[in-house]
Structures are given as structure tokens and as C-alpha cells.
Amino acid sequence: MEELYVVGRNPVLELLKTEKQIDKIYILKGDLKGSIKKIIGVAKDKGIIIQEVDKRKLDEISEGEVHQGVAAFVTGFEYSTLEDILKKAESLNEAPFVVILDEIEDPHNLGAIIRTCECAGVHGVIIPKRRSARVNQTVYKASAGAVNHVLVSNVTNISNTIETLKEKGLWIYGADLKGENYYYNESLKGAIGLVIGNEGKGISRLVSEKCDVLIKIPMFGNVSSLNASTSAAILIYEVVRQKDEKKKS
Secondary structure: OOOEEEEOHHHHHHHHOOOOOEEEEEEEOOOOOHHHHHHHHHHHHOOOEEEEEOHHHHHHHHOOOOOOOEEEEEOOOOOOOHHHHHHHHHHOOOOOEEEEEOOOOOHHHHHHHHHHHHHHOOOEEEEEOOOOOOOOHHHHHHOOOHHHHOOEEEEOOHHHHHHHHHHOOOEEEEEOOOOOEEHHHOOOOOOEEEEEOEOOOEOOHHHHHHOOEEEEOOOOOOOOOOOHHHHHHHHHHHHHHHHHHHHHO
16 A cells, blocks of 8 residues: 545545555644644544644645645555455345446546445445556545545456456446447446546547447537546446436336
8 A cells, every 4th residue: 555645624624534544644734723623632532643734744644625724644545456346236235337448547637536436325446556646645635534434446457358248247338439229228227337548539449349338418509528527426426327317207
């Protein structure tokens, strides 16, 4: 596991709700009001070292991210396995719903997608080990701490992982402008794997060929595509809508 800093008040508060190992929390000198006071109280209850530092130290730690006067130093993010994700769905007695990210490179996008996944009850997120953003302090910040509550698996080969998921009974949908159907005309019920492609290139050819169905979002403006995290949110919540519709029927 890599060492990293989690910065920002909400991400640190969410981190403190978990059992993850926090080595130290840095607090801006003199800033002991509001949610900072709550962070200090929880950290003390957990026996975590708290150190007051100047703004320059926090600016250095945060590497350009907005730290809001607090940063937590943690041993690192622990990735889950594909089996962990499927077991989570089984434990909830739910059909598996996973989001597969094909070379998402922007950590802000990764964080935003993970945040949506957590809110929507997605069982896990799958990313490749190479040519992809990894979970770092930017992802923690962009996810508003949601990364602490989502299983993220980093795999060697996305195409092979899709094959494994298909063997487990999942139907794989890829988001692609060349898709056969608009997403709202497709049945997105049951065990689902949703593939979101790279910010610029979209889904790679090999991954696209592994998908069962390619679906698209209608575009009526002059800009030809949506941000990856926006596309992911639209499609993820369509799955949620159809799942809820099925429960009511």
C-alpha cells in the first residue's frame, strides 16, 4: 500500500468513520472551530496523533488541493478483489452492479464517479493497474470521502475481467457514442457491468468488443460528448431507476 494524505474536512471526517489506519492528523494552527473541532474530538477518542502546523506545511502536503486547514496521513488505500465485490452483492442479496472504468486518467473524474457509485449503491468499481488514475488524495477529495465506503479493485486486464464477470452472469454494457440504442431504451436490469471509457478516446476497441451491448446518451448540442463522470452518473442512475421500477412491479 502507498502512503498518502487525505485533505479537506469532509474527506477526513469520512475517513475517521472507517477502521483505516490513520498515522497522524495535521491541523492549521489556531483553526479549532466548527468541523475541525469535531475532527479533533474523534481523533482524540481514537488515539490518533494531532499536530498543529502552519499554512505552508498544509499547502505542501495538499499539492494544490483545497485542504480547509486539515490533512490526515494514512498508510495507504487498500484495493479490493473482484471476488470481494461479488461477495458484497451476495451478502446484500442483490444482483451485482459494478462500474468498470477503462483508462480514466483524471483523478477528479475518478473521485466524482466513485462518489456517484457510493450514493447509488454500486457494489464496486474496477480500474486497470496501468494507464489509469489511482486512488490518491485528489480522488479522496473529489469523492468527498466516498472512496472510504466503496470497494475499488485494480486489475491487470480489463478485457479478461469482463470475461470473468460474464461467466458470473453479468451483462456488460459499454457507454459509446456508436452504441446501438439510447440508454433509456435498453433494459438495464439484473446483474450489470457498466463500462465507462477514457476521457478523450472513450472505450478501447478490445474492451468495446467484449461488451454485450453498446449504449449511448443522446447529444443535441454542438459539443460532441459529456465529461466521463457526468456520463457515468446518468447511466448509473438509469440502472437505479430501472431496478426501483422492477421492485415496484
